[in-house]
Amino acid sequence: MTEKIFGYFNDDGTKFNPNLKPAPALCATCRKNDNPAYETACNLTRHDQEEDIFICFAYESLRGSEESQAILKEMEQYLNRKYGRSE
Secondary structure, eight states: OOOOOOSEEOTTSOEEOGGGSOOOGGGGGBTTTTOGGGHHHHHHHHHTOOSSSOOOTTOOBTTOHHHHHHHHHHHHHHHHHHTTOOO
């Protein structure tokens, strides 16, 4: 009989609990926050952050597409500066 494994795991196979890491403030203003359809993707994105700022290119602002685009542009500019890419 095959044992079923549930939960979240790092690349090295260690299990992690996404509830132990607080959600970034940006998540509270995202349309996808608290939507069960996006829960897994959001938890993995939050867990995988090693940046100085929270980066999520799936972000959709509750305030509309203009705000979303502005925030996504800030994320892109941050990564371009960090990795020495010209805009």
